[in-house]
Amino acid sequence: MDRARRPTMRDVAARAGVSFKTVSRVVNDEPGVSPQLAARVRSAVEALDYRPHPGARVLRRTDRRTATIALLLEDVANPFSAALARAVEDEAVPRGVVVFSASLDEDPGRERGFVREFGARHVDGLLLAPAGDDQSHLAAEVRAGTAVVCVDRPARNLDVDSVVSTNVLGARDGLRHLAAAGHRRVAFLGDRPSIDTARRRFEGYRDGLAAAGAPVDPRLVVHDLRTPADADGAVTALLSGPRPPTALFTAQNMVTVGAVRALRRMGLEHVVALVGFDDFPLADLLSPGVTVVAQDPAAIGRIAAGLLFSRIAGDAGPPRTRLVPTTLVRRGSGELPPP
Amino acid sequence: MDRARRPTMRDVAARAGVSFKTVSRVVNDEPGVSPQLAARVRSAVEALDYRPHPGARVLRRTDRRTATIALLLEDVANPFSAALARAVEDEAVPRGVVVFSASLDEDPGRERGFVREFGARHVDGLLLAPAGDDQSHLAAEVRAGTAVVCVDRPARNLDVDSVVSTNVLGARDGLRHLAAAGHRRVAFLGDRPSIDTARRRFEGYRDGLAAAGAPVDPRLVVHDLRTPADADGAVTALLSGPRPPTALFTAQNMVTVGAVRALRRMGLEHVVALVGFDDFPLADLLSPGVTVVAQDPAAIGRIAAGLLFSRIAGDAGPPRTRLVPTTLVRRGSGELPPP
DNA sequence: CTGTTAGCGCTTTCAT
DNA sequence: ATGAAAGCGCTAACAG
Numbered sequence: 001m002d003r004a005r006r007p008t009m010r011d012v013a014a015r016a017g018v019s020f021k022t023v024s025r026v027v028n029d030e031p032g033v034s035p036q037l038a039a040r041v042r043s044a045v046e047a048l049d050y051r052p053h054p055g056a057r058v059l060r061r062t063d064r065r066t067a068t069i070a071l072l073l074e075d076v077a078n079p080f081s082a083a084l085a086r087a088v089e090d091e092a093v094p095r096g097v098v099v100f101s102a103s104l105d106e107d108p109g110r111e112r113g114f115v116r117e118f119g120a121r122h123v124d125g126l127l128l129a130p131a132g133d134d135q136s137h138l139a140a141e142v143r144a145g146t147a148v149v150c151v152d153r154p155a156r157n158l159d160v161d162s163v164v165s166t167n168v169l170g171a172r173d174g175l176r177h178l179a180a181a182g183h184r185r186v187a188f189l190g191d192r193p194s195i196d197t198a199r200r201r202f203e204g205y206r207d208g209l210a211a212a213g214a215p216v217d218p219r220l221v222v223h224d225l226r227t228p229a230d231a232d233g234a235v236t237a238l239l240s241g242p243r244p245p246t247a248l249f250t251a252q253n254m255v256t257v258g259a260v261r262a263l264r265r266m267g268l269e270h271v272v273a274l275v276g277f278d279d280f281p282l283a284d285l286l287s288p289g290v291t292v293v294a295q296d297p298a299a300i301g302r303i304a305a306g307l308l309f310s311r312i313a314g315d316a317g318p319p320r321t322r323l324v325p326t327t328l329v330r331r332g333s334g335e336l337p338p339p
Numbered sequence: 340m341d342r343a344r345r346p347t348m349r350d351v352a353a354r355a356g357v358s359f360k361t362v363s364r365v366v367n368d369e370p371g372v373s374p375q376l377a378a379r380v381r382s383a384v385e386a387l388d389y390r391p392h393p394g395a396r397v398l399r400r401t402d403r404r405t406a407t408i409a410l411l412l413e414d415v416a417n418p419f420s421a422a423l424a425r426a427v428e429d430e431a432v433p434r435g436v437v438v439f440s441a442s443l444d445e446d447p448g449r450e451r452g453f454v455r456e457f458g459a460r461h462v463d464g465l466l467l468a469p470a471g472d473d474q475s476h477l478a479a480e481v482r483a484g485t486a487v488v489c490v491d492r493p494a495r496n497l498d499v500d501s502v503v504s505t506n507v508l509g510a511r512d513g514l515r516h517l518a519a520a521g522h523r524r525v526a527f528l529g530d531r532p533s534i535d536t537a538r539r540r541f542e543g544y545r546d547g548l549a550a551a552g553a554p555v556d557p558r559l560v561v562h563d564l565r566t567p568a569d570a571d572g573a574v575t576a577l578l579s580g581p582r583p584p585t586a587l588f589t590a591q592n593m594v595t596v597g598a599v600r601a602l603r604r605m606g607l608e609h610v611v612a613l614v615g616f617d618d619f620p621l622a623d624l625l626s627p628g629v630t631v632v633a634q635d636p637a638a639i640g641r642i643a644a645g646l647l648f649s650r651i652a653g654d655a656g657p658p659r660t661r662l663v664p665t666t667l668v669r670r671g672s673g674e675l676p677p678p
Numbered sequence: 679c680t681g682t683t684a685g686c687g688c689t690t691t692c693a694t
Numbered sequence: 695a696t697g698a699a700a701g702c703g704c705t706a707a708c709a710g
Contacts, residue, residue: 056703395687
């Protein structure tokens with residue numbers, strides 16, 4: 001691939017018969033260029049298909065903006081991350097900003113690596129769904145002037161904005177809903193408690209049970225479920241056990257899917273109630289439809305991007321945490337009564 | 340946000356007591372630096388948390404590489420694009436390359452805009468799922484040395500590599516499968532025929548019917564379906580009509596989902612057979628499971644990224660089109676017999 | 679209104 | 695083995 005030279009301001013200037021500074025003025029819409037010259041310059045720009053070199057520009061400008069941001073999410077292929085990414089893109093593009101994206105896979109090492117990488121590349125801002133439980137490594141970037149906003153989970157050991165779902169409240173609502181239908185033996189199935197959201201949803205689960213006057217039975221609590229297969233296994237075990245739950249609360253997408261699979265295999269999908277945290281495509285088309293505590297990833301992305309751009313624009317107020325409400329979506333599985 | 344100055348080579352040089360060219364040598368692993376000096380430089384780099392400025396570097400280097408690529412897909416939020424994006428990321432990251440991504444929304448104007456934008460930003464390569472039916476506007480970028488590989492659909496009026504599914508063959512397989520179960524009245528439901536893949540899948544549909552000795556009934560062919568709601572409406576109309584089809588072939592994801600919804604509402608999901616083109620999450624959990632002609636977006640992404648990087652590395656052979664095979668996945672809906 | 683000069687942070691070329 | 699000078703493409707600060 002021969003990286004042919006693209007035309008520069010000097011080429012345009014030569015063709016238009018002006019100094020290259022005049023070209024700079026025209027290209028940047030600076031005042032003080034006669035219309036005739038400006039027109040000559042513009043037609044030369046057109047003829048040569050000239051485009052300013054953003055790298056050279058950033059080197060010289062005082063604001064040092066690159067008009068790029070980086071999006072560090074759990075996995076761009078999962079629906080939650082993907083919806084969030086799309087919302088961010090929709091905020092960035094109209095502002096002339098382009099978006100790098102990267103997947104962290106819950107790996108703190110990848111988090112550090114990408115933060116370093118994009119810091120070196122001088123992105124204006126970083127939108128991060130924290131993978132590790134310590135974000136202090138970002139302090140250097142923040143000091144160097146990179147705006148940082150966390151999404152989905154708050155940062156730890158770092159004072160920045162974050163935008164997260166009402167995890168405790170949402171989970172409590174889910175449990176209240178099950179309790180209202182008469183359930184008292186509700187299993188909790190969740191991801192690793194080292195993950196902030198998993199912990200909070202568990203907290204909401206306990207609160208919800210307590211509010212209903214039901215005890216927390218530790219034999220009905222399973223953590224560390226990472227894949228649908230894990231969840232499938234856990235549900236199978238629980239329901240084959242001595243005193244099985246009458247309802248399941250699954251604290252994450254993948255876990256919900258695994259639970260549905262297990263219920264289906266055991267023929268219990270119309271018997272054991274199920275409420276999942278986080279919505280997923282086609283949840284309404286299963287039978288029964290899966291009742292969920294839905295998050296709003298698009299709203300999270302939109303709000304976080306807005307916050308990020310106002311920080312980039314100079315807003316230096318104290319860091320805030322914005323909570324995005326969840327919604328209970330009744331579809332059938334969460335309305336099954338206990339036997 | 341005060342864009343504080345990051346340390347430069349001069350700062351490192353001053354701290355290490357060497358000329359800044361020596362720092363450059365150490366940072367770039369160039370030979371000809373005494374181990375003692377190199378060590379001093381490295382500790383200064385560490386102390387100041389110095390990172391080379393990629394923008395400044397690209398300005399001076401002869402190869403002019405930015406170690407960035409751009410990924411222009413239909414919509415980063417749809418599962419096909421998202422899986423493809425993830426596969427590309429996995430090829431790029433180990434090579435030290437970062438990825439811009441953008442959604443085209445089937446809008447040729449957006450395609451042109453983003454191509455221009457990323458061309459100006461001097462990405463090394465462009466991975467494009469064409470939105471418009473004319474990619475000649477990319478010729479200028481290709482001439483300027485940007486590598487281009489198309490995915491999902493081939494480029495038109497532009498001679499570059501592309502990586503696509505076996506659309507005709509896959510659709511034909513789907514129809515052969517339905518015909519083998521005895522269906523002769525199979526409806527086609529597809530997206531706008533201006534989209535290359537929609538056209539090819541329709542071609543496979545006709546081929547498949549012809550191979551089975553069944554006629555193509557134009558009353559059973561519906562194009563221009565863009566949303567699940569469109570598809571739902573079309574299926575409802577078809578099945579309420581005088582001589583309804585006994586099976587449906589849905590040529591796209593969204594269309595398949597809309598069709599499932601319609602069948603469900605009419606209570607016909609176990610009566611009318613259905614084969615969809617392109618797999619989707621949870622297709623196996625519906626009842627009946629949805630039989631699909633599955634694409635392999637991860638393979639498409641992996642192969643396309645490999646091709647792109649070999650082009651960036653200098654491969655100047657003639658453009659090739661790589662076909663990625665589809666797989667028929669039997670799940671129940673496609674195995675229903677005609678009444 | 680237009681042009682000249684300097685220099686961003688870095689690599690290249692050439693000297694020592 | 696080390697360094698000084700030049701200059702990538704651009705914008706800032708200052709002339710004219």
